[in-house]
Every structure is written in C-alpha cells, then in structure tokens.
Amino acid sequence: MQTVDEILKIKKVKNTAVRTVVLRYLLNQEKAQSLKDIKNALVYSDRSSVFRTLKTFEENKIIHSIHDGSGMVKYAVCAEGCNCDLKDLHYHFYCNNCNKTFCLFDIPFQNIKLPNNFKIQQANMVVKGLCNNCNK
Amino acid sequence: MQTVDEILKIKKVKNTAVRTVVLRYLLNQEKAQSLKDIKNALVYSDRSSVFRTLKTFEENKIIHSIHDGSGMVKYAVCAEGCNCDLKDLHYHFYCNNCNKTFCLFDIPFQNIKLPNNFKIQQANMVVKGLCNNCNK
DNA sequence: ATAATCTTTGCAATCGAGTTGTACCATAAG
DNA sequence: CTTATGGTACAACTCGATTGCAAAGATTAT
Ligand SMILES: [Mn+2]
Ligand SMILES: [Mn+2]
Ligand SMILES: [Zn+2]
Ligand SMILES: [Zn+2]
Secondary structure: OHHHHHHHHHHOOOOOOHHHHHHHHHHHOOOEEEHHHHHOOOOOOHHHHHHHHHHHHHHHHOEEEEOOOOOEEEEEEEEOOOOOHHHHEEEEEEOOOOOOOEEEEEOOOOOOOOOOEEEEEEEEEEEEOOOOOOOO | OOHHHHHHOOOOOOOOHHHHHEEEEEEEHOOOOEHHHHHHHOOOOOOOHHHHHHHHHOOOOOEEEEOOOOOOOEEEEEOOOOOHHHOOOOEEEEEEEOOEEEEEEEEEEOOOOOOOEEEEEEEEEEEEEEOOOOOO
C-alpha cells in the first residue's frame, strides 16, 4: 500500500499537517467514512478544516465520495492507479444493519446500454442489504 | 396508464385532496421530482403536508425515492405492477448539465456477484452524465 | 534577510433539506 | 348528536453541509 507522502506527491497535493493526519486515518479504514466519523476520530481536528481537506482530496482524485442515502456523504481512498475514470467505477455496499458502507473494488461497473444519445460520465452505485457480519 | 384513483385504491391508500393533487402531478412528470419541485409546482401546497404524503406513498409503494447526490431526494411513481422488490430495481440517470433525474425502467438491475455472505435487499443506482437533450 | 503574496487553518456563523409538535378540521363510527 | 380517527397547515427545530473571515504558516519576490 502506498504511504501518505507517496500519494500526496503523486497527486501533486501539498503535504500539510491536517492533510497528513486525515489521509493516514482514511488509509487505515476498511469502510467508507463520513465527515463526522473523521472529525470524531481525530480528536484535535476542526470540522471545516477536515471538510476542506476532503474537498481538496476529492478534486485531486485521492478519495472518492459515496452517496449511500444515509444522510451523510462517505469518503474512501481511491485504489492505487485510480484516475476516477469510467474504468475505476465500482459498486458499493451499504449494510442496513450496521450502517457500514464498503467499496466493492472487485465489482467493477458493467457497462449498461443507455438510451440513445445518453452519455455516461460517472456513477453512484450502492447496493443495500446485510453485510457478512450481519447476515446470520 | 393508471389513474390516481385506481392507484390509490390498489395500494389501499385513502384518497384525500393533498394526495390526489400530489400523485396527479407526479404522474405527469417525465423526470423524478424533489419535495421542493413539488412544493413549487403546487402553488397552494404546504411543504410538510407534501412531505408526509410522499412518506405515505413510499411506504405503500406508490412511489420510490432516488438519492442522486444532488442534495435533494427525488421521487418517481412506481411502474404498474411494481412491488419494490429486487425484480423492480432499475438504474437511474442524472444529467450533470440540466440536473434532471430519470428512471431507466428499461434497464433492470443485473445481478452482481457480491462477496461471500453479503445479502442484497435494495439498491440505489445512479448513472451520471449527459442526457439526450444536453449531449450535443 | 525582509517584505509582499498566497495558502491553509480554526472558529463562528449561516444555509437548507428534512423532520417534528401541535392545534385545527373533515370524515367515519358509535 | 357526540366522539374517535386520520389528515392538514403552520411554525419550529435538527443537523449535515458550507462559507466568511481573520490569524497563522508557507512561498516567492526584492
Ligand atoms: Mn468506492
Ligand atoms: Mn426509478
Ligand atoms: Zn453489517
Ligand atoms: Zn440534461
């Protein structure tokens, strides 16, 4: 896995204190995180600084956002080599029981036949149900 | 197409003034509508009455909601015979230019192979890009 | 090295979609 | 007619998202 410094360098984003701690935190998570999750996890952080950091990361394709319908936008670190193109699109899974949201990096977006003249640019795909921990 | 009265009767939802006007409005739209859209379109309507009407409709599977990442939940009338089961899942399209959200009833959800032990219950699938009107 | 300039950060304030409490009203039941 | 039930209108509130602004920090020009 790439380090914080490597990622910031590759994506040409200046390395600052807040950015380092936010990205390091995100790299260690197995589920997507909301702004609130991050703020709560990083005790001395400021909400708006984290917010702006997330915006910067998203603009520079370090992370991507997921709208899972929970009311809070979730963020996850992009896979190595990701450029947020169509080929990088993947499904997400939201657990109705434990409310965790996962990136299903192994389930790529399978091209669908859109109506005539419609052009796809991005997608937000969220499958909902029970995760392996909750499906018992 | 079914009438307002037929739908309410089939779904066993009592016919009231607000419900009639909201459902009639929704039936005439070709794109999904937000609470704000509906409130604005129906001049003498009350926001919370429309809100509770939408909740009632959704609980009774008259309409379904779409989280397209625009910040407002959109609603669309379910297809005839829809029971909001897995078989009724379909893709949606959000136009980045004109901000309209469409139900792609003709593009059903194609089952994906989830990780072991994950169980699908619902899905929110939104493809984004340019609609036929804006892709020129 | 110093000054000018640009960027990032912290704090407070604001915005707006969604939601809820409550009183009033229409209709159905007794 | 009287009461119970469910629907509606209005106002207030919640909370995630966003912004204004000034201080602090980093970078560039002189
Ligand atoms: Mn993802
Ligand atoms: Mn739909
Ligand atoms: Zn779970
Ligand atoms: Zn369009």
